[in-house]
Amino acid sequence: MKPRQILVNILLLAVFAGLGIYCYNVGKAYDILIDNAAFSHEGTTYEAYEAILVTVDGEGEPLYLVEGDRGAATIAGKKHVILVEELDIDDNVVKSHKVSFSNKEMKGNVVNVVPLVNGKLPGWSYPLK
Template sequence: MNNGTVNKKRLVIRLVLLALLVALGFLLYYYGKEHEVLLDNKTVNIGGQTYEAAEFVRITVNGDTDKQIELYAKERDMVKVTGPRHTIKVEIVDEDSDEVLRTEERVLDLGKASSVMISVPAVAEKAPDVYLPLPGTMTQAPEPETSTEAATEEIPEAGMEEPPISE
């Protein structure tokens, strides 16, 4: 065999192995990524439809009944999950008799998002969209403007000072 063809084969094999390792790294990242899921049991308006908060709900994530979450109206809780797809089961429960009034299951595909907020009433009512904006990303009304004329007269802008006069 020619020494040149052996080097080309080695180079091709090494490049293919490198590409496989990079692909494996991306797969491990995607399927091993941890997500924070905020479960919100508050009255919410999504797409013009209002969903009323349930008085008492029991939530199971991925069928793990040992770690059920119980929420009253106007409460929010967080659960950490690993992987891109999860099943959330919402049971609306009568608080006095502990009887399940209604049950709804939903599959969530979280993809690359690190945090999402889910509306529990929207899940219970089979809404097409159950995702809410995260609390830190909500826009706030702009602050009212105050009179800043006096403040700008007293504080000169940087680089606008007059040079000292030297005689």
């Protein structure tokens, strides 16, 4: 083999290895838990929502959570959009909150929607205890 052909083969191998690593990272799925729990920050208490529908990345069935509930969702990729819809007593949507977050912002695999929709207060994501 000529040195030029060896160099081209090495470059092709590096490109395919890089592409494989990129596809693995982008397509990797994570299981997260979504909480609807009361939250306190700097002396202010944010009450849990009475009833909400939570949709992650616009995929799958929405999670129906009442006050104090926890549900599970699977996310894939690095950036996500969570839609939280507050429901009234007749299960009609009263108010919607749409929040974006990335995997780098997450501190654990549990997401509490109460601090998340109130301006991403510290503690919106934490590890499972």
